Amino acid sequence: MKPAKAALTGLLAIIAALAAGHLVAAFVGLSASPYLAVGNAAIDLTPSWLKDFAVSTFGTNDKLVLLTGMVIVIAGIGVAAGLASRTSPTPGTVVAVVLGVVGIAAVLSRPDIGQLSVLAPLASLATGAYVFRYLHKEVQQDESRRGFLITAGLAVAAGVTGQVLGSRTDVEGSRRAIGDLTPKTKAPEIPVNADFAKDGTPSFITSGEDFYRIDTALSVPRIRAEEWTLRVHGMVDRPMVLTFDEIRQRDLVEETVTLTCVSNEVGGPYISNANFVGIKIGDVLREAGVKSGADQLFSTSDDGFTAGSPLDYVLERGLIAIGMNGEPLPAEHGFPARLVVPGLYGYVSATKWVTDLNVTTFAKEQGYWIPRGWAARAPIKTMSRIDRPKGFGKIQGRTVVAGTAWAQPKGVAKVEVRADGGPWQEAELGADVSDSTWRMWRLELDLKPGAHTVECRATDKSGYTQDQARLDPVPDGATGWHSISFTVQ
Template sequence: MKPLKAAFTGLLAIIAALAAGHLVAAFVGPSASPYLAVGNAAIDLTPSWLKDFAVTTFGTYDKLVLLTGMALVLAGLGVAAGLASRRSATPGSVVAVVLGIVGVAAVLTRPDVGQLAVLAPLASLAAGLYVFRFLHKEAEPSETRRDFLVTAGLAVAAGVAGQLFGSRTDVEGSRRAVGDLTPRTKAPEIPIGADFVKDGTPSFITSGKDFYRIDTALSVPRIRAEEWALRVHGMVERPMVLTFEEIRQRDLVEETVTLTCVSNEVGGPYISTGKFVGVKIGDMLREAGVKAGADQLFSTSDDGFTAGSPLDYVLERGMIAIGMNGEPLPAEHGFPARLVVPGLYGYVSATKWVTDLNVTTFAKEQGYWIPRGWAARAPIKTMSRIDRPKGFARVQGKTVVAGTAWAQPKGVAKVEVRADGGAWQEAELGADVSDSTWRMWRIELDLKPGNHSVECRATDKSGYTQDQARLDPVPDGATGWHSISFSVE
């Protein structure tokens, strides 16, 4: 077999295998797609340091980078398998079987699929093996070209069909059917002067499209509110199962809350604020009757992600949110429901697509990130950052430095700024909305032309000033004063 034909034979076999698995997964569960299952397994097996690198380097594009990298690796394997099979189909067949077994193993370890899910990787294995051996056969050049074109067309059609069928769950239709979510208790209006957008800070309320998203889901779970339910069980006297309609018929409250990701480096962007509508978890758990000795609320997502929240925080502040910024939760932010617990980093408090609440102890259960080196309890640290000027900017005229500070749930009392290692100066603070939200600040500095550095620090309402020492996010959040360098012209 000629090298070009051999390479294309292996590549098309890989494409056909992935397409077949994706198509079957559309009917047995989208997470059963071998491509996604292997990707999710890779996420689960990746060491914490590498995940931190991915988030820091690629941000919210980390999943796209992973999937693209997987596609390139698989394509390379297909080409290599084809080239190794120029004289015999055996090497390529072995590669197809090995990849099929990897897909089966990945699907079988997924917690969010049923028994029929194994049909998807089996279809991948059968399709990949059949296509490889079919195209490998000796044929006239005209027949070879025809076979390649037909195979490529069928593979593309299967992949497209799988994507269309897999997305047939009408999540947006379900969101629209929810209608207005009118809380009995509304959050206070955001006062004028809560942010300094004209000076470079974010707007106080973050829009859904700009709200940061860091999670382990390679594909957004597609759940209709009409089919969703929340199970409350464990160390309670009266376990319960609540439907979406039963949740929304309870006393809905609206709260303005700032959510923060533990992966945020000093000065990082993974922090956002929204108005969330939902029910207080404390009311639900008191109704269920929490037994003595419980100290953790262990939440599980529809996609199998788990998080453990300190029960005292949850009883005091936790919410099952079903709305955000005046509408039902966006699908990518947890529709139909998610946890919101002010004062805790998201990996222990912000489970999206939540379906299960288990009242338990830290001794019995560990959330997804805990065995991977992160702290079991993760209160948010007092922090601040400079939003303007940007690093290495050239500033003309007066120097206005503006930024953001947060210390949920204690609240921000003061932000100080200093230039070039000089004396600290207290910044002007934006209106104080809530101790569970961020607070904007600004200051005008009299700086001479030339190069300068500026740093900031926040003090919370308990009197604690953020740490100067620079520490990485692992195991319980970064610390350090944010600083930037810029020039004044």
């Protein structure tokens, strides 16, 4: 067999295997697709330092980079299997079986899919082995062109059909059917001077499209509100199961809350602010009757992600949110419901697509990130960031330094700025909307032409000023003064 035909045989066989698994997954759960299941397993098994590197390097594109890398690796395996099988189909068949077993193991390791989901990787295994042997025989009989064309066509059709069928859950239709979410208690109106967007800060309210996302799963869960339920159990007197309609019929409240990711480096972008609508978690838990000794609310997402929130924070200020910025939650931000707990980093407070609330203790349960080296309790640290000027930029005319500070739930009392190691100057603050939100700041500096370095630091309402020492995000959030260098012309 010629090398080119051998390589193409292996490549087409592996494509057909993945397409078959994706098609079957459309009926048993799209997360069971071997391609996605292996990717999710890879994420779960990736060391924390490598995950941190991926997030800091690729940002919210880290999943795309992983999927692209998987395509390259899988294609390489297929080509290598084909080249190793120029005289016999046995090596390629063995590779197909091994990859199928890997897919089965990945699916069985997922906590968010049922037992029937194993049918998807089994379909991949059988299809991969069969197609490889079929194409190998076609090449030997010099009928490779017809076999290649048929296989390629069927693989594309199967993959596309699987994706279409797997995405058939009408989430957007379910969102539209909800209509307006009218809170009984509305958030305060946002003053016009809440931000300094004209000077380079973000707008005070972040749109759904711009709101940061850090997920562990490769695919966004697709859940209709009509089919969603939330189980409340554990160390409670009266376990409960709530439907979306039951939550909606309760007294809805609207709160403006800033969410922050613990992965944020000093000056990082993973912080956003929105108006969330929902019900108080504390009201639900008090209705259920929290037993003595409980200190953690352990939440589980539809995709299997788990998080543990300190119970005292949750009882005081946590929300089960069903709306965001005047409409039902976007699918990528947790529709039908998510948790929002001001004052805690997102990995212990902001479970999206939440389906289960277990009142328990930190001694009994650990959330997804805790065994991976992150702190169990993660209060947000007082921080500030310079948004303008940009690092190494060039400025003409007046020098306006503007940025963002946050200290949820204590609130920001002041922000100070200094240039070139000189005296600290107090910045002008935007309107104080809530202690659970970020606060914008600006300061005009009189700087001579040339190179300059500017630093900022925030002080919260408890009197604490953010630490100068630079520490990495692991295990409980970064610290340090943000600084930038630029040139005045």
